[in-house]
Each structure stands twice: as C-alpha cells, then as structure tokens.
Amino acid sequence: VVDLVRKAVPLALAPENDPIKDELKRLLEQKEEIDVQAHKEVRRILWTGLGLAVGQVGLFFRLTFWEFSWDVMEPITYFSTSIIIVICYAYFLFTSRDPTYQDLMKRLFLSRQRKLFLNHNFDLGNLKALQNKCKTPLDASACV
Numbered sequence: 001v002v003d004l005v006r007k008a009v010p011l012a013l014a015p016e017n018d019p020i021k022d023e024l025k026r027l028l029e030q031k032e033e034i035d036v037q038a039h040k041e042v043r044r045i046l047w048t049g050l051g052l053a054v055g056q057v058g059l060f061f062r063l064t065f066w067e068f069s070w071d072v073m074e075p076i077t078y079f080s081t082s083i084i085i086v087i088c089y090a091y092f093l094f095t096s097r098d099p100t101y102q103d104l105m106k107r108l109f110l111s112r113q114r115k116l117f118l119n120h121n122f123d124l125g126n127l128k129a130l131q132n133k134c135k136t137p138l139d140a141s142a143c144v
Contacts (some may be wrong), residue, residue: 024130031127034120038112042105056080 060080064073070098088099117124 020130021132022128024134027127027130028125030120030122034113034116034122038109038116041112042108045108046105 031072060073060077063076064070091097091099095103097107116122
C-alpha cells in the first residue's frame with residue numbers, strides 16, 4: 001500500500017533531504033537570480049528610452065527658442081511625432097498587441113529572460129519537470 005501511495009504522490013512522502021527537492025530548490029534560486037537580472041536590464045532599457053525622449057524635447061526646445069523659430073521647427077516636430085505614431089502602429093501590426101507600457105515591459109522581460117537562460121545554460125525543461133514531479137493533488141507547493 002505504501003509503494004502505491006508513493007507512486008501516486010512521489011515527492012510528498014519523500015524525506016526532507018531528498019536530492020530532487022534540493023535540485024528543485026537550486027534551480028528555483030537560479031531562476032530567481034535570472035529574473036532579477038532580466039528585470040534590471042528591462043528597467044535600464046526603459047530609463048534609456050525616457051532619457052532619449054527628454055533629450056529630444058530639450059533639443060527641440062533649444063532649437064525652437066534659441067537657434068531657429070517656431071516656423072522652422074513646426075514641420076520638424078510634426079514629422080517627429082508622425083514617425084513615432086507610425087512606429088507604434090507598426091509595433092501593433094507585428095505583435096497584434098497595444099503599444100502600452102505594460103505590454104512592452106512584459107515583452108522585453110521575456111526576451112531578456114530567454115537570452116539569460118541561454119547565457120547561463122539554464123534548463124527550463126528540467127525545472128518544469130521537477131515542479132511537475134513535486135506537485136501533489138492536495139498541495140501544489142508541497143516541495144517548494
């Protein structure tokens with residue numbers, strides 16, 4: 001009877017120092033480190049985008065009030081805005097998603113996460129397999 005229960009719930013009845021649990025814990029810690037690093041890279045990209053936008057506004061302000069007049073700068077600012085709208089529309093056409101901050105951040109995070117998984121030789125399939133082994137019908141987080 002005990003063997004049948006162990007087959008049905010393999011890791012729930014495993015001892016505390018089970019190597020599978022240790023491996024799962026190590027993989028989860030490594031994944032957490034990769035997620036933190038990916039989030040930092042995404043934040044750096046987004047802050048760079050903000051810096052470029054502020055720089056553009058500052059440049060247009062300088063050119064409008066010191067170098068040229070509004071008559072010269074109006075078409076430049078119009079076409080700059082039009083280019084940004086076209087880029088957002090192209091993003092929508094290619095991804096079929098709204099060009100929102102949340103969606104862009106999620107897509108950048110997943111992209112950076114995949115690259116870091118490859119760089120660190122992280123086996124995501126092994127992590128998922130261990131998590132599936134560890135799940136029980138009564139408590140899905142019994143091993144973690």
